[in-house]
Amino acid sequence: MSQQIIKIPQREIPVKTETDVLVVGGGPAGIGAAVAAARQGVRVMLLEKRAFLGGNITASYVETCNHFYFKTTFEEDGLYREMKDRYVSHYGRSDDTREDFPAHRFSSEYLKVFLDHFLEKEGVDVKLHAFVNEVIQTENKIDCVVIQTKKGPLAVRAKMIVDATGDGDVAYSAGVPFDQGKAGSGLCQPGTLNFRIAGVDVEKVQSQPGGLNSINKRFRQDQLAGKTGVSCTRQGMALGRLTSAGQLSYLNFCDVYMIDPTDIDGQTKGEVDGRKIVMELFEYLKTNIEGMENIELASIAPEMGYRDSRRIKGHYTLTTDDIESARTFNDVIAVYPRFYDMLALDGDWSKGRAYGSDAVYTPLKNGVSYQIPYRSLIPVVVENLLVAGRCISSDHVAESTLRAISACMLTGQAAGSGAALAIQTDAKPAEVEMAALQGILKKQGVLLP
Ligand SMILES: Cc1cc2nc3c(=O)[nH]c(=O)nc-3n(C[C@H](O)[C@H](O)[C@H](O)COP(=O)(O)OP(=O)(O)OC[C@H]3O[C@@H](n4cnc5c(N)ncnc54)[C@H](O)[C@@H]3O)c2cc1C
Missing domain, CATH: 3.50.50.60 (FAD/NAD(P)-binding domain)
Structure with a gap:
C-alpha cells in the first residue's frame, strides 16, 4: 500500500x-x-x-x-x-x-x-x-x-x-x-537499558573472591548453561558504583537487538523489551546472588542508551x-x-x-x-x-x-x-x-x- x-x-x-x-x-x-x-x-x-x-x-x-x-x-x-x-x-x-x-x-x-x-x-x-x-x-x-x-x-x-x-x-x-x-544490513549496535538496585549487602558481596566482579563471573557461567531465565542473549554485564548504602548504580546488560534508534517503533520496542529484561535480570540477582537477597529495583534509566x-x-x-x-x-x-x-x-x-x-x-x-x-x-x-x-x-x-x-x-x-x-x-x-x-x-x- x-x-x-x-x-x-x-x-x-x-x-x-x-x-x-x-x-x-x-x-x-x-x-x-x-x-x-x-x-x-x-x-x-x-x-x-x-x-x-x-x-x-x-x-x-x-x-x-x-x-x-x-x-x-x-x-x-x-x-x-x-x-x-x-x-x-x-x-x-x-x-x-x-x-x-x-x-x-x-x-x-x-x-x-x-x-x-x-x-x-x-x-x-x-x-x-x-x-x-x-x-x-x-x-x-x-x-x-x-x-x-x-x-x-x-x-x-x-x-x-x-x-x-x-x-x-x-x-x-x-x-x-x-x-x-x-x-549492507544497516544494523546498529543494540540499545541497552541500564538500571540501579538498592539494598545490596556490601560487605557480603565484597568479601567474595574477586569482589563485585564475582557476580559477573557467576552470571556468565549460569547464562552459558542456560540457567538464568534471562531472555537477552548477552553473556556478561558491566557494573558501576557500589555505595556504602548498598546501591549498585549501573547494571549494563539489558540489550535489545536489531532496532533502529531513529524509528519510533524501534524506540518503543527497545524500551518495552528492555524493561522486561531488567525484571528478568533483577529476579536472577535476587534469587541467586549472595548478598543480594534483599535488593529492590531502585530505578530504570530514563531512556534506553544507543551507541x-x-x-x-x-x-x-x-x-x-x-x-x-x-x-x-x-x-x-x-x-x-x-x-x-x-x-x-x-x-x-x-x-x-x-x-x-x-x-x-x-x-x-x-x-x-x-x-x-x-x-x-x-x-x-x-x-x-x-x-x-x-x-x-x-x-x-x-x-x-x-x-x-x-x-x-x-x-x-x-x-x-x-x-x-x-x-x-x-x-x-x-x-x-x-x-x-x-x-x-x-x-x-x-x-x-
Ligand atoms: C549502554 C552504553 C554503555 C556505554 N559505555 C560507555 C563507556 O563505558 N565509555 C564511553 O566512553 N562510552 C560509552 N558509551 C558510549 C557513549 O555513551 C556515547 O557514544 C556518547 O554518550 C555519545 O555522546 P554524544 O554527545 O554524541 O551523544 P549523546 O550522549 O547521545 O547525547 C546527545 C544529547 O542530545 C540530546 N538530543 C538528541 N536529539 C535531540 C534533538 N532532536 N533535539 C534536542 N536535543 C536532542 C539528547 O537528549 C542527549 O542529551 C556507552 C553507550 C551505551 C548506550
Whole structure:
C-alpha cells in the first residue's frame, strides 16, 4: 500500500531568540561544543530535549566513562579532563566503595547538578525541553532551528549550528546525506537499558573472591548453561558504583537487538523489551546472588542508551583503515587511544567468546592512537553547520571507538571552537585557519601533535 501523505498548512512561527553559536544536544559532545565556543567570547545557546544535561552519562547511567584509561599510559585531555577534575573536587568518588576496579565513575545524579552550574558559569544559555526536528533553510544555509515546546513551535536563529544530538537530527532535517549501521544490513549496535538496585549487602558481596566482579563471573557461567531465565542473549554485564548504602548504580546488560534508534517503533520496542529484561535480570540477582537477597529495583534509566545511529556525511569520512594505519592529518583536532568496541549487532553471541558473531572488540594498547580530522565534523551540503560526537563522518567500525564519551567531548570542543572562529573571522566553518583552531584547542588543554 502506498504511503498516505498530508500537507501541513503554512505556519507562522515566532523567532524566540537569536544567537551566534547554537548547539543542539547537551550530551558529552554538546557540552564540549558549548563551553569551547563560549570561551571564545561569542553568544552560545544550547538546546536539549531532556530535562537535564549529560546525554548518555545521565540519561542512560553510563557513569563509568573513561574506565579504559585506568592504569594505561594515556592521559585524559581537554574539557573532559577539566570537567572530571572539577567534579572530583566537588563530589570525590561519588560514594563509590569499589576497590576491585576503582576507576573514576560519575554519579549521574550529581553530574546533572554539576553540569547545570558548570554551563551557567561558562555563560551558556541552556534551554531544556527543547526538541529539534525541523530547520528553516535559505539556499545552503540554516537560518533557524525549530524547537517543539508546550506552547507550540518556536524558531531560534543562529549564525552557526553544531549538531551534537548523537543521531544527527539537525543535519538530517537539513537533508544532509548519512550512513547508518553496518554497510549492507544497516544494523546498529543494540540499545541497552541500564538500571540501579538498592539494598545490596556490601560487605557480603565484597568479601567474595574477586569482589563485585564475582557476580559477573557467576552470571556468565549460569547464562552459558542456560540457567538464568534471562531472555537477552548477552553473556556478561558491566557494573558501576557500589555505595556504602548498598546501591549498585549501573547494571549494563539489558540489550535489545536489531532496532533502529531513529524509528519510533524501534524506540518503543527497545524500551518495552528492555524493561522486561531488567525484571528478568533483577529476579536472577535476587534469587541467586549472595548478598543480594534483599535488593529492590531502585530505578530504570530514563531512556534506553544507543551507541550508534546516523553518521553524517562530511568533507572527510574517517575510516578503520585510517585508524589502523595511524594516518596523520594536517587538520587534526583530536588524538585518541585506538580501541574498537562493537557489540554483536544481531544478538548472536554463540560464535564469539565474549563478543558475538559480528562484534568487534580490540582493547586499547598503550601508545597506539589515531587522529580525527576537522573535516569529518563538516557536513557536506550545508555551510553553517558542524557535527560533533558519535554522529560525525566515519565508517561503522571507526565509530565504535570515536563514540567514547571523552572522544565525543573532543570533537565537540573542536566543533564549538571552529564555529566561533568562523564567526570571528567571517569565514565558513570549512575555511577556518587550521593553525588558529589548533592553537585554540591546545590552549584549552587538548593534546595535539
Ligand atoms: C549502554 C552504553 C554503555 C556505554 N559505555 C560507555 C563507556 O563505558 N565509555 C564511553 O566512553 N562510552 C560509552 N558509551 C558510549 C557513549 O555513551 C556515547 O557514544 C556518547 O554518550 C555519545 O555522546 P554524544 O554527545 O554524541 O551523544 P549523546 O550522549 O547521545 O547525547 C546527545 C544529547 O542530545 C540530546 N538530543 C538528541 N536529539 C535531540 C534533538 N532532536 N533535539 C534536542 N536535543 C536532542 C539528547 O537528549 C542527549 O542529551 C556507552 C553507550 C551505551 C548506550
